[in-house]
Amino acid sequence: MHIGGIISSPPHRSYMSLSSAAQSPSIPDEERKVPWRDTLRVYLEPATLRMLALGFSAGLPLLLVLGTLSFRLREAGIDRTTIGYLSWVGLAYAFKWVWAPLVDRLPLPPLTTLLGRRRGWLVLSQGIVVAGLIGMALNDPRAGLHPLIWCALLVAFGSATQDIALDAFRIESAETRKQAALAAAYQTGYRLAMIWAGAGVLWVAAWAEVSGAGGYQNAAWRTAYLVMAASMAVGVLTVLLSPEPVRR
Numbered sequence: 001m002h003i004g005g006i007i008s009s010p011p012h013r014s015y016m017s018l019s020s021a022a023q024s025p026s027i028p029d030e031e032r033k034v035p036w037r038d039t040l041r042v043y044l045e046p047a048t049l050r051m052l053a054l055g056f057s058a059g060l061p062l063l064l065v066l067g068t069l070s071f072r073l074r075e076a077g078i079d080r081t082t083i084g085y086l087s088w089v090g091l092a093y094a095f096k097w098v099w100a101p102l103v104d105r106l107p108l109p110p111l112t113t114l115l116g117r118r119r120g121w122l123v124l125s126q127g128i129v130v131a132g133l134i135g136m137a138l139n140d141p142r143a144g145l146h147p148l149i150w151c152a153l154l155v156a157f158g159s160a161t162q163d164i165a166l167d168a169f170r171i172e173s174a175e176t177r178k179q180a181a182l183a184a185a186y187q188t189g190y191r192l193a194m195i196w197a198g199a200g201v202l203w204v205a206a207w208a209e210v211s212g213a214g215g216y217q218n219a220a221w222r223t224a225y226l227v228m229a230a231s232m233a234v235g236v237l238t239v240l241l242s243p244e245p246v247r248r
Contacts (some may be wrong), residue, residue, distance in 0.1 A: 003229075011110065026242075035108050042181045043184075048203055050188070050238055051170055052185040054186065054235055055188060055189025056161065056234050056235065057193070058159070058166055058191030059189065059190035060193040061129050061132075061155050062093075062159065063201075064197050065090070065152045065155050066090055068202075069086065070086070071090075076218070077216065085195060086152070089149070089152050093159070096160035099161070103168075104164070108124060110121060115244065118165060118168055119169075119239050119240075125158045126158070126162060126232055128157065132151045132154035132156075133151075133155055133228055133232070134225075135148075135151030136151045136155065137223075137226045138222065139151060139169075141218075170182050172245035172246060172247055185207040205220045205224040208220040208224065
């Protein structure tokens with residue numbers, strides 16, 4: 001088109017260029033499709049494998065202070081009403097939000113210096129769980145329930161504290177795009193631990209029973225709970241061998 005000797009380009013071309021630019025926006029790198037092999041490879045990364053082991057450590061104590069403990073007490077001849085009251089031990093998990101800010105912000109001078117804040121709290125909480133499980137193993141419910149109940153409360157408190165520290169540890173262990181894989185590994189370990197703390201502990205107790213002796217055998221349950229306490233080594237060793245995550 002000629003206007004006063006000036007040549008101008010047809011207007012429809014500029015419209016076409018704007019339209020094509022609008023139809024093909026640039027795709028951010030994080031939204032591009034990732035090959036399926038790269039997607040699966042994240043489950044073999046050290047951070048993911050660590051969460052698998054730590055999920056096992058987190059899932060182990062729950063049944064040992066609830067369902068498995070109820071079964072043990074029933075075998076020992078404790079009445080159902082008393083066993084029902086013991087379910088209040090599980091409230092430690094419901095009210096862990098009360099001390100969660102302390103776990104998130106409060107340093108533990110000796111442990112924080114040696115291990116870092118997250119790993120320090122994890123080792124402390126795991127030590128509490130181990131101590132409580134050993135106490136539950138060594139106490140006979142027929143001789144008195146109070147020591148066993150206090151040990152169960154100790155396990156529940158330590159386990160709930162471990163959950164708090166583990167959430168922070170997981171979030172700070174990897175960037176956002178890998179959090180789904182870490183959560184999946186954590187849940188897998190958690191479920192495996194519940195199987196071990198349910199069917200596994202019954203198998204150990206049955207294996208440790210004296211053949212031919214009837215009734216409740218506290219020695220068999222002592223062995224079973226000591227094995228469960230030893231199983232916490234999976235989480236303790238994982239924490240000790242892991243680097244302290246960078247706070248994000």
